Amino acid sequence: MALRIGDTAPDFTADTTQGRLAFHDWLGDSWGVLFSHPKDFTPVCTTELGCMARLKPEFDKRNVKVIGLSVDSVDDHARWAQDIRDTQGQAPNYPVIGDCDLSVAKLYDMLPAETTGTATGRTPADNQTVRTVFVIGPDKKVKLELVYPMTTGRNFDEVLRVIDSMQLTAKYKVATPANWRPGEDVIIAASVSDADARTMFPQGWQAPRAYLRIVPQPRG
Secondary structure, X not given: OOOOOOOEOOOOEEEEOOEEEEHHHHHOOOEEEEEEEOOOOOHHHHHHHHHHXXXXXXXXXXXEEEEEEEOOOHHHHHHXXXXXXXXXXXXXXXXXXXXXXXXXXXXXXXXOOOOOOOOOOOOXXXXXXXXXXXXXXXXXXXXXXXXXXXXXXXXXXXXXXXXXXXXXXXXXXXXXXXXXXXOOOEEEOOOOOHHXXXXXXXXXXXXXXXXXXXXOOOOO
């Protein structure tokens, strides 16, 4: 079955570059980002793993744990990490799952469940659908899925922006408009009546339409 926003992120136990872990236990009360790769020693993914390593302090600030996945062995990941460090200036500083048996890729619906065999002999093109970013909330629910083609590097600044929005909207009854950045105005959630909004936002709001109620971003 397809994995959708709002579904519980499937749990699994796997070997990683930082030891064996049980995914839900490892997440604990944190948010999580799981981002996947079709094969080790691929050019675009090499840049992505390095970029995520440089940005990891930003994810840490937001109580977000980062974990990668690639359809190869942990030993291959360790050798690839040297290339990533040499070419990108930073080796992965987060765990990367070894998925030789394709089990996590299939569990997360990135490869068909009926796919047989192991990573051995499979090419990046065989695994090209293993290019997804999953953001998972502390409740272990899938909050976001972004799927990229192999030839387009992922925008991790956008992942951070979306996490900022989701963490804000989980705390306050607001939504964020197109291209929103932290600190900019937000929208009162449609589920909030005008009567309740007057209590929650006593400073009032701008309303170019009755359903579009704009207020400064809540603080605190």
